[in-house]
Amino acid sequence: MKQQKELKNIKNTKNVIFYGLIGVLAAVTLASLIIIIGYILVNGMTHINFEFLTQDPKRMGKEGGIFSVIIGTLMVTSVGILIATPIGIAAAIYFTEYSKGGKGVYLIRFFTEILAGIPSIIFGLFGFAFFVIFMGMGWSVLSGGLTLAIMVLPTLIRATEESLKTVPMSYREGSLSLGATKWQTIVRVILPCCRPGILTGLILGIGRAIGETAAVMLTVGGSLRLPTSVFDSTRTMAVHLYVLAAEGLSMEKTYATAALLIFIVLLINTSANLISNKLGGNNGNEI
Amino acid sequence: METKFEIEKLNLYYGTFQALKEIDMSIYGNKITALIGPSGCGKSTFLRTLNRMNDLIQGVKIDGLIKFDNQDIYGKDYDLIELRKKVGMVFQKPNPFPKTIYENIVYGPKIHGEKNKSTLDHIVERTLKEVALWEEVKDRLHKPALGLSGGQQQRLCIARCLAVEPEVILMDEPTSALDPVATSKIEGLLEELAVKYTIVIVTHNMQQAGRVSDYTSFFLNGKVIETDKTEVIFSNPANKKTEDYITGRFG
Numbered sequence: 001m002k003q004q005k006e007l008k009n010i011k012n013t014k015n016v017i018f019y020g021l022i023g024v025l026a027a028v029t030l031a032s033l034i035i036i037i038g039y040i041l042v043n044g045m046t047h048i049n050f051e052f053l054t055q056d057p058k059r060m061g062k063e064g065g066i067f068s069v070i071i072g073t074l075m076v077t078s079v080g081i082l083i084a085t086p087i088g089i090a091a092a093i094y095f096t097e098y099s100k101g102g103k104g105v106y107l108i109r110f111f112t113e114i115l116a117g118i119p120s121i122i123f124g125l126f127g128f129a130f131f132v133i134f135m136g137m138g139w140s141v142l143s144g145g146l147t148l149a150i151m152v153l154p155t156l157i158r159a160t161e162e163s164l165k166t167v168p169m170s171y172r173e174g175s176l177s178l179g180a181t182k183w184q185t186i187v188r189v190i191l192p193c194c195r196p197g198i199l200t201g202l203i204l205g206i207g208r209a210i211g212e213t214a215a216v217m218l219t220v221g222g223s224l225r226l227p228t229s230v231f232d233s234t235r236t237m238a239v240h241l242y243v244l245a246a247e248g249l250s251m252e253k254t255y256a257t258a259a260l261l262i263f264i265v266l267l268i269n270t271s272a273n274l275i276s277n278k279l280g281g282n283n284g285n286e287i
Numbered sequence: 288m289e290t291k292f293e294i295e296k297l298n299l300y301y302g303t304f305q306a307l308k309e310i311d312m313s314i315y316g317n318k319i320t321a322l323i324g325p326s327g328c329g330k331s332t333f334l335r336t337l338n339r340m341n342d343l344i345q346g347v348k349i350d351g352l353i354k355f356d357n358q359d360i361y362g363k364d365y366d367l368i369e370l371r372k373k374v375g376m377v378f379q380k381p382n383p384f385p386k387t388i389y390e391n392i393v394y395g396p397k398i399h400g401e402k403n404k405s406t407l408d409h410i411v412e413r414t415l416k417e418v419a420l421w422e423e424v425k426d427r428l429h430k431p432a433l434g435l436s437g438g439q440q441q442r443l444c445i446a447r448c449l450a451v452e453p454e455v456i457l458m459d460e461p462t463s464a465l466d467p468v469a470t471s472k473i474e475g476l477l478e479e480l481a482v483k484y485t486i487v488i489v490t491h492n493m494q495q496a497g498r499v500s501d502y503t504s505f506f507l508n509g510k511v512i513e514t515d516k517t518e519v520i521f522s523n524p525a526n527k528k529t530e531d532y533i534t535g536r537f538g
Contacts, residue, residue, distance in 0.1 A: 100345070168382070170378060170380060170382035171382060171384055171385075172343075173340065173343070173376075173378060173382065174378065174382045174383075174384065174444070174447075175384070175394070176340070176343070176371065177338060177340060177371055177375065177376035177378075177448075178371065178372075178375070178394065178395040178398065178447065178448070178451055179368045179369070179370075179371040179372035179395065179398070179399065179451060180394075180395075180398045181368065181398075184398050188394070188398070189384055189394075192385075192386075193385055
């Protein structure tokens with residue numbers, strides 16, 4: 001009896017210690033997140049106003065707003081995502097639905113994984129050497145978009161592949177047994193099931209693309225003018241932030257830009273989630 | 288009596304393992320044929336050769352002859368899509384698509400090119416009535432099919448299969464995941480369906496085979512031991528092994 005009681009006490013103490021430890025660690029994680037976002041927002045929000053959002057930068061960004069920079073950011077990110085999405089989804093479909101796991105596929109997959117771990121400055125260097133110089137695209141939205149596309153491709157492929165794998169075999173069988181072709185099965189049954197997963201991949205990709213600095217600096221350039229086509233050079237918010245801070249032009253504008261960047265990322269995430277839920281609801285997707 | 292399927296000397300291998308051995312069988316039109324036998328005896332595998340679902344599995348090799356309406360379905364020029372349209376399948380676990388009830392049923396007709404809204408509406412009503420599900424779901428056609436009960440889902444899957452107007456329906460233990468009430472509903476349905484369709488049903492449940500089928504085929508270790516009229520199989524089987532299985536001595 002006594003022994004049992006002791007054992008129980010030890011167990012209880014262990015429980016309390018681990019429970020406490022996990023609680024503290026969770027609190028640290030949450031606190032650091034709140035502090036960072038809170039610090040940026042508190043310092044930045046006060047400087048965001050109508051003028052800041054609608055005017056182009058003046059005197060290298062010391063004065064004026066960041067309108068052209070916002071547009072530049074959105075353009076570069078959109079071009080990157082628009083190029084990466086179809087390629088990424090197609091690649092994932094090929095890997096999971098068509099390839100029979102040969103050596104070639106193994107190699108492609110292996111390199112895709114490596115691609116995901118390469119520092120972004122290397123992508124920048126490649127984009128600069130290949131798109132900017134070799135292809136003659138110069139510093140432009142297109143060069144940057146293409147570079148970002150290569151960068152977010154692994155994330156997108158991974159996320160799509162994972163969600164394709166969760167679609168039960170029985171859906172495929174059901175569709176094929178009705179006389180559907182493999183392609184019809186993929187387009188009409190499998191992909192709709194994967195929308196939430198693909199969207200998650202897209203959000204991660206957008207997050208990575210919109211906040212990217214090194215790769216973009218080397219491929220998009222740093223022009224402060226409003227870009228009128230994808231062949232123009234521009235400056236993204238992350239690059240603007242870097243330049244403002246590194247050259248000590250204006251701390252106020254730096255924080256304001258940072259706050260706005262966080263705000264935009266949050267906005268994209270929330271709306272993507274909303275869209276995802278809405279899409280799911282309409283089609284009876286409950287996966 | 289019309290012969291739908293004519294199977295001659297069918298052998299099937301999963302890699303080096305031979306799952307079906309020298310199978311000869313005839314499946315007659317507008318009759319219910321039950322395939323019985325212990326687990327792993329090859330009855331499901333055999334069923335899936337009839338609409339070539341085994342094509343999906345890597346490493347499957349088949350020789351022998353399967354003729355459907357006198358055409359070799361493993362022949363080079365045979366249209367697989369056409370085969371699957373004519374030979375529908377209902378699976379062990381109900382597998383409605385994560386779409387609405389309506390979308391589930393019109394899926395087949397749509398992929399085969401039917402676009403007319405009123406035709407599609409008509410197909411939905413006809414097939415749901417055929418499986419006696421219409422009254423239960425007519426007010427929620429545009430609700431998710433996954434919200435239905437297991438038995439309703441299985442009847443929906445049968446309706447989905449009927450929507451492409453098959454001639455044969457293959458059923459792979461269609462009631463094994465269902466409760467007794469749902470099971471008896473589906474069994475009742477089979478009799479009515481046999482008027483229009485040819486049915487081949489795999490079942491673990493011998494009473495079920497006895498209740499619903501016209502012909503019964505007993506499988507053991509990849510071989511067909513005996514095929515005959517169901518009453519003969521159950522009352523006066525020719526083979527000792529069949530008798531042992533049916534009387535519950537093994538299986």
